[in-house]
Structures are given as C-alpha cells and as structure tokens.
Amino acid sequence: MFEDPLFWLFVGPGLLLGLYAQARIKANVAKYAEVPTQSGVTGAEVARRLLDAQGLQNVKVEPTEGVLSDHYDPSAKVLRLSQKVYYTPSVAAAGIAAHEAGHALQDAEDYFPMEARTYIVPVVQLASQVAPWAFVAGLMLQWNTLTWIGVILFGSSFFFALLTLPVEFNASSRAKALLVGHGIVGRDQIEGVDKVLDAAAWTYVAAAVSAVGVWLFYIFMLLGRGRSASAAR
Template identity: 40%
Template sequence: MYLLIILTMLVSWGIQWRLKSKFREYSQVGLQSGLSGAQVAELMLADHGITDVRIISTEGQLTDHYNPTDRTVNLSESVYAERSAAAAAVAAHECGHAVQHATAYSMLQFRSTMVPALSAVSTWMPWLLLAGVLLINRSVIPLGIGIALFSLTTLFAFVTLPVEFDASRRALAWMDKRGIVTTQEHGMAKDALWWAAMTYVVAAISSLATLLYYVSIFMSGSRRN
C-alpha cells in the first residue's frame, strides 16, 4: 500500500511537469485565427446563448477555472491575453463548464451538491484520521468516522473526472465547428487538454490509494480489538 501511494505521488509529479512542458510548447505556437483566450471564451459563451457569465483575468499559472457561484470564467493572465492553441484550449474548456452549468449537466450538478458537505468536513477530517491512527489500539471508531468522511473526498475526485472530460469534449467540438483551430492546432489543443485531464485522474487514484491505506489500518485494528 505504501508503494502504491509513493508511486501515485511520483506519477502525479511527472504529469504536472509534462503538463507545464506541453503548455509552454503550445503557447509558443500562434493561433492562425488570431484570437486571444478571452476572445475565444466570449465567442463560445455567445454561441451557446450564455449572457450572464463574466470572463475575468486572474493571477497565476494554470489557475483557470469556472466559478458557478458567481458565474465567472476565470482565466490566468497568460491564457486571457495569449493567442495560442494552448490558450484557446483552456479558455474553451472553462467555458465548457459554463455550458454544463447552463444545460444542467447531471454530473456537474451532483458534484456541486457535494461541495457544502466537503467544506464542512474538510477542517475536521485530517484530525479525525490522525486521532484514529493514534488511538487504533483503544478504539476503531474515530478512524472509522475519519474514513467515512475521507470517502466523500474520494467520491468527489472520481465524480470530477466525467465533468472534466466532458468539458474538454465540448470545447474541442465547438472549436472545430467554429473554425477556431486548424487541424494541427486541434491536435495541440487536444493534447494539452488530455494532459490536464490526467492530473485529475491521478488525483482520484491517489485519493483512492490513501483511502485504502486507512481502511487497511482500520481492518487491522478491528482484528486486534
């Protein structure tokens, strides 16, 4: 179990490095259509009849995200201003989430319903897990509660996967249909989004491995008690 956790950490580091490398590479390729990330986002929202979502620039690298609470597509400074295949892919992907929201995509709705519960338990869960491990020879109850709460975060990580893949699918299909990217640029955009998606896949596997680790401790403690 320890080996699996270490392996997922190493794979996660490798994918993060590869993702940043791909974005640096594709950011050097100018988009033939000449559109910036912000302009791509504006077009995609307009084409889907979405008029109540704002597009704003945010600090940092790869900090792009869609916020369903305040209805904003947040693009990192480079993505917002750049006119590259990478910027177009990221901007369209985040707008893909806005389209999911507007069309009541079921998996996004399910994930959104989990957020309040996760926010409520996130503060106490690490302490319960720690206390559960330390007190395992006395009682398995604290660890059992911690595992139950941690399982919510693991479920959330796996629910996130179809949401992310669907947003990328919507983004690529729209860019092709709208003529935003050439065939070569499509390949770059698809590759960049694939590596981005892999970070979520590894995060889900890592969460599952950690959950199984705590379950193994719980089972061992149950047998002793």
C-alpha cells in the same frame, strides 16, 4: 506514517502519476503557447465568442492572477483566465479557454455530474476537516466506531475526485468540438489542443488515484490494528 512502506505502496502511484501529469501539462502548454491560432484570437476572445454563440452573454470573462489558475465559477457566473491565457492568441490559450467555456455550458445545461459536484463541495470540505480528528480520537479512545467514521469521511475526497473526472473529460470534449466548429483552430491544430487538454486531464486522474490510495491506506491500517488486537487477546 511516512516511514510505513504500506503508505508508499498505496499513495506512491498517485504521487508519481501527479508528477508525470504536471510535467506533461507544463511541457505541452509551453510548446503550444508559441503556436498561434489560425484566427489570431486571444484566450479571452475565444471564451467570449464561444459563450455568446451558446447564448451565455450573462457569463463574464475576467483575467486572474497565477499560472494555470483558469477556472469557471458557477456561483458568480464568471469565467476566470490566467494572464497568459487571457491575453495570448495561441493554441494552448484557446484550448484552455474553450475548456472553461465548456464548464459554463455544463452549468447552463444543468449537467448532472457538475451539479452534483457543486452541491457536495461543502460536505467534502467539512468531512476533510473532521476526518483526521475523528480517526485520531477514535484510536486514542479505542473507540472503533469513531475511528471507522473518520475512515469513511476520508473516503469523501475520493468520491469528489471520482465525480470530477466526467466533468473535466466532458468539458474537454466540448472544447475540442467548439474550437473546430467555430473555426478558431484548424483541424491541423487540434492535435495541439488535444495534447494540452489531455495532459490536464491526467492531473485529475492522478488526484483520484491519490485519494483512493490514502483511503485504502487508512482502511488497511485500521484492519491491521484490529487483527493485532484480536491476536493479543
């Protein structure tokens, strides 16, 4: 598969975009982690202030291990921030914390794309496990229907990645408005928040491009085998 030029034609753009996004987010986080917020509050304090202002006192804010491991857990109603975000009073930390608080607000408001993404997670996880086996078994048994079932299941990863985009973009939009509205960052500092969150958004775009690239590769590979089989008859 990896020696097939068609694979790199479809998957290569997503991989390159992913590397670009990772480089951007690391550079911007490193840069704006050195810029203090005008209010001097840490990422944890930013999250707590924004959540409380929206009546979400039931959502906990906790530190977690790892780098850029920040996330909101809707099932536990917990917002987890990496150590450097949780304890740091910087523009980068404020932006990331506000973004995760944006997810908590989406959850509280039953924001449809987030609700849909949450519900399909078990389905996507199961589909991603079954897809390779169905695809390979279909090829070995020359059972075209089973092979196509595998291809369709591969498409669930693309659907999930696509559904993630509005969730992440909306959370970033909320974060920027909340940070300025609550006076946590000045209007002259919002550019730094923009760069940090926009760079993070590119990682989700890259994931979507990669997912559709893999999906298209399997479709074209299967269609190619079909044409080869027809020509051999």
